[in-house]
Amino acid sequence: MKRDTLTRVLDAQKAKQPFVLAINLKTHEQVELTAKLSGQEDWMMAEVHEAIRSDKSRTKTAPDGTPWFFNVFNPPLRLVIIGAVHIAQPLARMGVDAGYDVTVVDPRESFASPDRFPDVTLRSEWPDEALENIAPDARTAIVTLTHDPKLDDPALLVALRSPAFYIGALGSKKTQNARQERLSEAGFSESERARISGPVGLDIGAKSPAEIAISILAEITQTLRRGHP
Amino acid sequence: MAECRMNARSKPLDNNVLAQAAAWADAGQKVALATVIETWGSAPRPVGSQLAICQDANFVGSVSGGCIEGDVVTRALDSIETGASEVLEYGVADAMAWEVGLACGGKIKIYLEPLTLNPLIPDPAAGA
Structure with a gap:
């Protein structure tokens, strides 16, 4: 060459x-x-x-x-993480290792600081605005981690209208049910809402933030290689 | 002479190989690239996987699960010396299977080439 x-x-x-x-x-x-x-x-x-x-x-x-x-x-796969929370730190690191171009979105700038997130792109816009600008394609995975509907829901509304290959949302079964109801009221059909993996990640009994990051990245990998279950 | 030192962590894994090759070349080191061009059976790394080799035998990336890298690196150092590109084949059917064959039973073809600083001028006498 x-x-x-x-x-x-x-x-x-x-x-x-x-x-x-x-x-x-x-x-x-x-x-x-x-x-x-x-x-x-x-x-x-x-x-x-x-x-x-x-x-x-x-x-x-x-x-x-x-x-x-x-x-x-080809351009690298992309991973967009909504919420610069503790789990986002190991997930961003592992995402980089797995070959993803990682972006972390959080309007709370004290969370999304370069010290906490080296090697990744940080965006401080509101999640829906950030995702519109990122324009997710079929080689993009999106994960919401804030636990806060004010931040997660706007991101999911944009994610569900995009061709992203993976959409995951952190939260317990109860949180997921409440979210599904809100998204239903926003006009998304059951099959559209079924694109959201929640509770997020493969069920491996993960407890610590790094373990949860492993379960999320494992599920993203499974979806990338084998398609949505 | 400067060493073929690795860069610290950098972005995507597969681009890492080429970014490292570029960094070595920029530091005045001679570099070769090995690329998986065909696989049969249970080859450990997919087509397109790359290994960059620096002149002091330091390397980054992979073309197998570690089974044939040693031999590829040796041949890469020859390629750096001679400037020649070649196709290498590894597998159970290969005569060298005992030494550098794939334990997994797969078969791999590798394209090995030096990184050239100036455009190669095609030699019409060389032929195929």
């Missing part, structure tokens, strides 16, 4: 743009490709689109019989 190509891969990652590097395995020729590119051969662009869509790098044989490797560099 050329040093310049490496720079362009890293720049695309920063700009959250997908990037594909195609390598001719016989001649070692390398071609840099993006989804918007024109002028390349059709079969090659078809592989580029499919690699980006499926998020899977692959080896394919060109019409002339030459093997090519398509290495896709």
Whole structure:
């Protein structure tokens, strides 16, 4: 790989743009490709689109019989945490380790301080406004942790209208039932509300904030890899 | 000579490998990249997984569960010296299975290449 190509891969990652590097395995020729590119051969662009869509790098044989490797560099998965509370600290750290671009949202700036949350993006807008700006896509997970309907509910209203692959809400069964009723009154159907995982996380008997973070990240992983239960 | 030191924690795991490769290159170190390009059976790391190797054999990332990294690093140091790219194959069917094969019974193809500072000028005489 050329040093310049490496720079362009890293720049695309920063700009959250997908990037594909195609390598001719016989001649070692390398071609840099993006989804918007024109002028390349059709079969090659078809592989580029499919690699980006499926998020899977692959080896394919060109019409002339030459093997090519398509290495896709998609933007990182995103994890948005509402509430800069204690559980959010280990969850943010573990999220970074699991490859997520992590954002923590809390209008209470004493909670969402860079000292408490190194390595992540902090936003101090109200959760619904923050989520509108973040614009969650199908590669985004959203978790609400504040316990406070004033903060959690506005976030969930935006989350439920987004294609986010995972939506989780902290709270006991009783809290979940009350929340489901409020969301029902806000006009969300039962199947729409069923997208919310609550009580949040896999049932592993987690007690401490770090253990609860593990159970949440495990459920996010399960949903990412196997789909919503 | 500066060492191939690791950066402290940085963001996403898979980008980490390339960010570390870039940091090594910027520090004047020679670097090679190994990428999983095909797998069969129960290969431990998916296609696209990468390993960056610095000239002093320090490395970051992975292309298997640790089964073949040792051999890939050795070959990467050759690649850094010669500037040549190649496709490596590992698996139970491989003659080297006893030494560096995959215990899990999988088979992996790796693309190994040096990080080149200047654009390579294609040599028409080289051919495939």
